[in-house]
Amino acid sequence: MRILVVDDEESILVPLEFLLRKAGHEVVLARTGEEALKALDQEAFDLMVLDLMLPGLDGFAVLERAKALPQRPKVLVLTARGREADRAKALALGAEAFMAKPFATQDLLAQVERLAGR
Structure with a gap:
């Protein structure tokens, strides 16, 4: 699966990239919202x-x-903003899943696999 990871914290980006690549996924990183939109315009994820x-x-x-x-x-x-209002807004805007930081890596991988339809 091709995954775009969007986060401005290197302490999150680097481990996520490693974890997802180890699980067999192709990973592209973006550090800003603008970078994310540019990547989404240029490639399919x-x-x-x-x-x-x-x-x-x-x-x-x-x-x-x-x-x-x-x-x-x-x-x-995947965010530190774990308030119910943030969750509701993200889901209303089209997110399929919501996880609060800090997170367990196995939970994240389970969500990724669920969203991949596996």
């Missing part, structure tokens, strides 16, 4: 793992703009 708190365009804005894409990937929101 099966899944986007998206943080809500990003510099510039936040994750909500990325979700909103991604809805209009002809090949919108499934979205797993």
